[in-house]
Amino acid sequence: MSTTRNEHERTDGFYPDEPHDTGATAAPPEPSHPLLGGIRGPIREPWGERNSSGVDWLIFGVTSVLALAFVAFGFSAPQQLSETSGDALGWVMNTTGWLFVTLASAFVVFAIWLAASRYGNIPLGADHEKPEFRTVSWIAMMFSAGMGIGLMFFGVAEPLSHYLSPPPGSGAEAQTPEATQVAMATTLFHWTLHPWAIYAVVGIAIAYGTFRKGRRQLISEVFRPLLGERVEGPIGKIIDMLAIFATLFGSAASLGLGALQISAGLQATGWVDTVGQFTLVAIIGLLTIGFVLSAVSGVARGIQWLSNINMVLALVLAVFVFVVGPTIFILNLLPTAIGSYFDNLASMGARTDASGGAAMHDWLAGYTIFYWAWWVSWTPFVGMFIARISKGRTIRQFVTGVLLVPSLVSLVWFAIFGGAAIWQQSQTKDLAAADGSVNSDTALFQVLDHFPLATVAAVLVMFLVAIFFVSGADAASIVMGTLSERGDTEPARGTVIFWGVLTGGVAAVMLLAGFAEGDASAALTSLQNITIVSALPFVLVMAVMCFALVKDLNADPMMRRGALGQELVERAVIEGVTEHGPEGLHLVTRARRAVRRERVDGRVDPRDNGSDGHDGSRTSDF
Numbered sequence: 191m192s193t194t195r196n197e198h199e200r201t202d203g204f205y206p207d208e209p210h211d212t213g214a215t216a217a218p219p220e221p222s223h224p225l226l227g228g229i230r231g232p233i234r235e236p237w238g239e240r241n242s243s244g245v246d247w248l249i250f251g252v253t254s255v256l257a258l259a260f261v262a263f264g265f266s267a268p269q270q271l272s273e274t275s276g277d278a279l280g281w282v283m284n285t286t287g288w289l290f291v292t293l294a295s296a297f298v299v300f301a302i303w304l305a306a307s308r309y310g311n312i313p314l315g316a317d318h319e320k321p322e323f324r325t326v327s328w329i330a331m332m333f334s335a336g337m338g339i340g341l342m343f344f345g346v347a348e349p350l351s352h353y354l355s356p357p358p359g360s361g362a363e364a365q366t367p368e369a370t371q372v373a374m375a376t377t378l379f380h381w382t383l384h385p386w387a388i389y390a391v392v393g394i395a396i397a398y399g400t401f402r403k404g405r406r407q408l409i410s411e412v413f414r415p416l417l418g419e420r421v422e423g424p425i426g427k428i429i430d431m432l433a434i435f436a437t438l439f440g441s442a443a444s445l446g447l448g449a450l451q452i453s454a455g456l457q458a459t460g461w462v463d464t465v466g467q468f469t470l471v472a473i474i475g476l477l478t479i480g481f482v483l484s485a486v487s488g489v490a491r492g493i494q495w496l497s498n499i500n501m502v503l504a505l506v507l508a509v510f511v512f513v514v515g516p517t518i519f520i521l522n523l524l525p526t527a528i529g530s531y532f533d534n535l536a537s538m539g540a541r542t543d544a545s546g547g548a549a550m551h552d553w554l555a556g557y558t559i560f561y562w563a564w565w566v567s568w569t570p571f572v573g574m575f576i577a578r579i580s581k582g583r584t585i586r587q588f589v590t591g592v593l594l595v596p597s598l599v600s601l602v603w604f605a606i607f608g609g610a611a612i613w614q615q616s617q618t619k620d621l622a623a624a625d626g627s628v629n630s631d632t633a634l635f636q637v638l639d640h641f642p643l644a645t646v647a648a649v650l651v652m653f654l655v656a657i658f659f660v661s662g663a664d665a666a667s668i669v670m671g672t673l674s675e676r677g678d679t680e681p682a683r684g685t686v687i688f689w690g691v692l693t694g695g696v697a698a699v700m701l702l703a704g705f706a707e708g709d710a711s712a713a714l715t716s717l718q719n720i721t722i723v724s725a726l727p728f729v730l731v732m733a734v735m736c737f738a739l740v741k742d743l744n745a746d747p748m749m750r751r752g753a754l755g756q757e758l759v760e761r762a763v764i765e766g767v768t769e770h771g772p773e774g775l776h777l778v779t780r781a782r783r784a785v786r787r788e789r790v791d792g793r794v795d796p797r798d799n800g801s802d803g804h805d806g807s808r809t810s811d812f
Contacts, residue, residue: 244675244676244678245674245675245676245682245685246427246430246674246675246676248427249427249430249431249434249673249674250674250685252431253431253434253435253438253674254688254692256435257435257438257692257696258692260696260720261695261696261699261700264699264700264703264716265699265700265702265703268703268716271703271716272715272716275716275719275720275723276716276719278719278720278723279719279722279723280555282563282722282723282725282726283554283555283559283560284551284555286726287542287543287551287554287555287559288542288543289729290559290562290563290566290725290729291539291540291541291542291554291558291559291562293562293729293732293733294384294387294388294539294562294565295384295539295540296733297384297387297388297390297391297732297736298383298384298387300387300391300736301387301390301391301394301589301592301593302387302589302593304394304585304589305585305586305588305589305590305593306586308749309585309743309746309749310584310585310586310589311584311585311586311748312398312402312584312585312743312746312748312749313402313582313583313584313585314394314397314398314401314402314577314580314581314582314583314584314585314588315401315402315581315582315583316402317748319401319581319582320582321580321581321582321583322579322581322582323494323579325591326498326501327494327497327498328579328580328591329591329595329596330494330497330498330500330501331494331497331575331579331661331665332389332572332575332576332579332591332592332596333497333500333501333595333596333599334496334497334500334658334661334662339444339447339448339655339658339659339662340381340444341381341600341603341604341658342451342634342651342654342655342658343447343448343451343630343655344381344630345603345604345607345608345634346607346608346610346611346633346634346636346637347628347629347630347633347634348376348377348380348381348604348608349373349374349377349604349607349608349609349611349612350373350608350611350612350615350621350622350628350633351373351627351628352369352372352373352376352377353365353369353370353373353611353612353615354369354615354622354626354628355626356368356369356372356373357372357376357541357553357557358546358549358550358553359541359545359546359550360372360376364626365615365616370523370526370612371526371527371530372530372534373608373612374523374526374527374530374531374604374605374608374609375527375530375531375533375534375538376538376557377604377608378527378531378600378601378604379531379534379535379538379539379558380557380558380561381600381604382531382596382597382600382601383593383597384539384562384565385561385565386592386593386596386597387593388562388565388566388569388732389565389568389569389572389573389576389592390573390576390588390589390592390593391569391573391732391735391736391739392409392412392569392570392572392573392574392577392732392735393572393573393574393576393577393580393588393592394577394585394588394589394739395412395573395577395735395738395739395742396409396411396412396573396574396577397576397577397578397580397581397588398585398739398742398743399411399412399414399742400577400581400677400679401581401582402746403742405677406676406677406678407574407577407578407672407677407678407679408426408430408672408673408676408677409429409430409433409570409574409673409731410425410426410427410429410430411426411677412735412738412739413425413426413429413734413735413738414738415738415739415741415742415745416734416737416738416741429731430673432570432724432727432728432731433570433571433574433673433728434570434670434673434674435724436567436568436569436570436571436721436724436725436728437568437570437571437666437669437670437673438666438670438689438692438693438696439567439696439720439721439724440564440567440568440571440666440721441571441662441663441666441667441693442693442694442696442697442700443697443718443721444659444662444663445474445477445478445659445663445693445694445697446474446697446700446701448473448477448655448656448658448659449470449473449474449477449697449701450470450631451630451631451634451652451655452473452652452655452656453465453469453470453473453631454629454631454632454635455635455648455649455651455652455655456469456652457632458632458635458636458638458639458648459645459648459649467701467702470698470701470702471698471701471702474694474697474698474701475694475698476656477656477659477660477663477694478663478690478691478693478694480656480660481659481660481661481662481663481664481667481690482664482667482686482687482690482691484496484660484661484664485663485664485665485667485668485686485687485690486683486686486687496657496660496661496664497661499657500654500657500658500661503650503653503654503657504603504654506650507647507650507651507654508602508603508606508607510641510643510647511606511607511610511637511638511641511647512606514641514642514643515606515609515610515613515641516609516610516613516614519609519613520605520606520609520610520613523605523609524601524602524605527601527604527605528601538558541554541558542554560722562729563722563725563726563729564718564721564722564725566725566728566729566732567721567722567724567725567728569728569732570669570673570728571665571666571669571670572665574669574672574673575665575666575668575669576592578668578669578672578679607634607637610637611633611637614637614640618640620636621633621636621637634651635648635651638651663690663693664690666689666693667686667687667689667690667693668681668686670686670689671685671686671689674689700716
């Protein structure tokens with residue numbers, strides 16, 4: 191048998207191509223150039239193993255102390271917290287709204303460009319590494335983490351809100367067929383390509399650095415191509431601390447949203463008359479226990495299992511509403527929504543204060559800019575989690591899966607639930623309050639109340655909200671553990687439990703503080719405001735991240751092999767023409783065609799073309 195690979199592993203991360211096994215023991219020949227070998231494992235950069243395990247007490251200590259101080263401040267002075275967070279949010283919206291609008295669309299273009307460019311074939315791992323999770327489970331997990339609970343909360347509320355009060359400048363009159371088109375286009379704009387492109391940028395950057403370059407799974411490590419070893423210093427620490435804060439408060443806000451919707455479901459089913467402090471704390475406590483248990487069981491077990499359950503139950507609920515609801519109206523709405531979305535995509539992506547004055551400013555602050563900032567605030571945990579589960583996929587596969595599949599699911603989801611709500615409102619006029627507003631907590635239950643088996647459907651909704659949150663929050667706990675343990679993708683259980691319990695504590699204390707002021711949702715709004723304010727530094731971090739990623743990809747061995755191949759072909763042409771005249775060019779052309787035919791027919795050495803079943807185009811670009 192041939193000599194084992196480790197005996198001939200190169201220190202620069204490349205492995206020379208091995209000869210066919212002839213039964214004799216022989217060392218594989220060194221290639222004439224190191225780039226002619228394939229990458230059989232992550233390129234272990236010299237800093238990759240340095241301080242690679244154990245708690246980073248500086249990051250852990252600072253973030254935990256500040257988080258606990260924030261909770262104490264919110265509990266002792268909820269009104270002051272509300273005013274302070276509101277002022278901060280207003281400044282972000284007024285001063286930097288244009289930045290969020292511009293960069294959100296830029297991230298969509300950047301992600302699509304990466305997939306369509308020569309970088310698309312680069313794998314997020316070794317050259318022939320297989321994906322860790324099945325595609326169905328992969329999609330289910332990233333969807334649950336990315337916006338599962340948001341779809342439950344806003345699936346009815348947002349389309350219905352835009353139908354009742356169309357965006358300024360749309361020219362549509364409320365509760366008309368034109369308002370239906372505007373409502374669906376606006377909702378899809380906020381929930382399809384743009385948010386998932388924001389997640390994709392961070393996910394690709396982290397997955398590439400972790401699984402291709404062997405770096406630690408930290409946000410700060412993405413900037414190593416630009417900063418070098420300075421990412422080990424204060425700049426890198428600050429970036430990772432901001433990531434933990436955004437993840438903690440974003441998860442706590444989602445936990446609060448989930449608790450409020452479940453409490454509304456308990457009232458809708460008649461199980462409780464009123465929701466008090468004890469009920470909300472009990473809901474938060476049960477959800478916290480659930481996601482902590484799931485988190486400590488690991489990604490491959492707890493999170494994957496819950497995400498698969500989510501997918502099945504969400505499908506059951508969607509099919510139920512589709513069948514018993516206005517089926518024909520929903521079917522008609524699907525192509526209408528798609529056409530209206532793409533027809534208005536450019537104009538929706540370019541809306542700023544300049545396009546509508548004060549009315550547009552207020553609307554953007556409440557919707558588009560609010561959403562872009564919200565998605566950006568979630569990128570540290572969602573992007574890192576998507577990176578964690580995407581090992582072995584190419585950049586093209588990653589972008590296709592992350593952008594297109596969730597966007598299609600969101601399209602169908604909003605068409606079914608938003609369509610049912612719009613149709614119901616047009617028939618009964620009973621889904622909106624007297625002032626035309628929509629209660630996001632109860633909107634879905636109000637729609638289900640018009641269908642048969644309303645109680646059963648309401649119970650299913652509450653169960654789905656719980657599992658959607660659990661499957662997202664456990665991922666957040668693991669990510670916070672990873673960030674506080676120097677990028678360890680399998681953080682200690684104690685660390686994961688700490689961040690999970692703290693997340694539940696933040697949500698519970700903030701809701702209790704709201705009760706003290708007479709409105710539980712008011713304290714939650716303050717928490718949401720803080721989360722969104724934290725998105726401002728992160729959107730700038732993401733902009734720089736794009737440049738760091740492109741620099742990293744340009745230095746990838748696959749890109750360098752492609753450049754070397756082009757150089758070799760040019761040399762062959764020059765030497766062939768010089769030595770043999772025009773016949774030399776003909777010979778080189780025939781040789782290139784023969785190589786391409788062999789690749790298509792599968793007659794290339796399996797070790798050069800991916801004997802594990804992957805496309806051989808990964809190993810060379812020429």
